[in-house]
Amino acid sequence: MIKIGVIGYGYWGPNLVRNFAETQGLTVACVADLDPKKLETVQKRYPGIKTTTRFEDMINDPSIDAIAIATPVSTHFDLGMAALKAGKHLWLEKPMTETSVQARQLVDEAEKRKLVLIVDHTFIYTGAVRKIAEIVRKGDLGSMYYYDSIRVNLGLFQRDVSVISDLAVHDFAILDYLLGEQPIAVSAVGTNHFPGTPENLAYISLFYNSGMIAHCNVNWLAPVKVRQILIGGSKKMITYDDLEPSEKIKIYDKGISFTDDPQKIYEMRVGYRTGDMWAPQLDGSEALKIEGEHFVDCIVNSKVPQTDGLLGMRVVQLIEAATRSMNEHGRSVKLNGISMLRGSEVA
Incomplete structure (x- = not known):
């Protein structure tokens, strides 16, 4: 024990x-x-x-x-x-x-x-994020185009960290878990409306070599609480609403096709595809329960946690880069040397 x-x-x-x-x-x-x-x-x-x-x-x-x-x-x-x-x-x-x-x-x-060093990025252990990762890694989405996240609410104001460290940190960890690559640059703008306090609103963009782009809107001054993510791929698209009680994830068989056929140079070159939408069944276990069991397994069997110290460090590097960009009014900050070593998959 x-x-x-x-x-x-x-x-x-x-x-x-x-x-x-x-x-x-x-x-x-x-x-x-x-x-x-x-x-x-x-x-x-x-x-x-x-x-x-x-x-x-x-x-x-x-x-x-x-x-x-x-x-x-x-x-x-x-x-x-x-x-x-x-x-x-x-x-x-x-x-x-x-x-x-x-x-x-x-x-x-x-x-x-x-x-064993584990960092409590709890979203990684939710049934919703694990299902999205399964879909992405199977290639069902095709090429990843974008990740668009909104995390807003009224408070909770933090005394020692900005809204980036409090809310955007979740998206940084989720992106690290979902993708097989790290961003090459970060750009962020934000502000604090109360002098002497950390930033309470920020918009962050992350750029990837593959052409994928991620955008995070984080805000402590919204009248409602919103926790939504849109993920677009060349084959399918996903919506994730963490506040939805039952169908948190919806997968849409929608997309576009584009042609450079010279024969159609004077025609509309974009075709739209609309198919079915379905909501997969998710593991409803509490994320902290899954994570606690994973922690025990890693200690007993000398395994590397999925959210290990290296993942935690990469997330801190992104917080630093986004904060630097924000302090310089959105200047793009290039990222070099972020460790790509990954932990084991959650059983």
């Missing part, structure tokens, strides 16, 4: 503890948080779990095998490095770290100590 400790019981920590408590092969040994009132909540819900206001108690406990960190991103590197140096497997919330240099150091430390 793998014993795990959770540092941070704020917004996401309760979801981690609940899922870890129900994951076979995993037991929550301790929860750490600076707020005693939050720890009282833990003790009422889970009387068997120890609590502490000192994370050092958990890291120095030799009976604990793994640490999950659900604290502000500014603390991820120091806490993560302390856990790895103590010989603990590591679960890190997204984004992995503040900088890609920090991410690289955590990856190297985990590799040196042969420890």
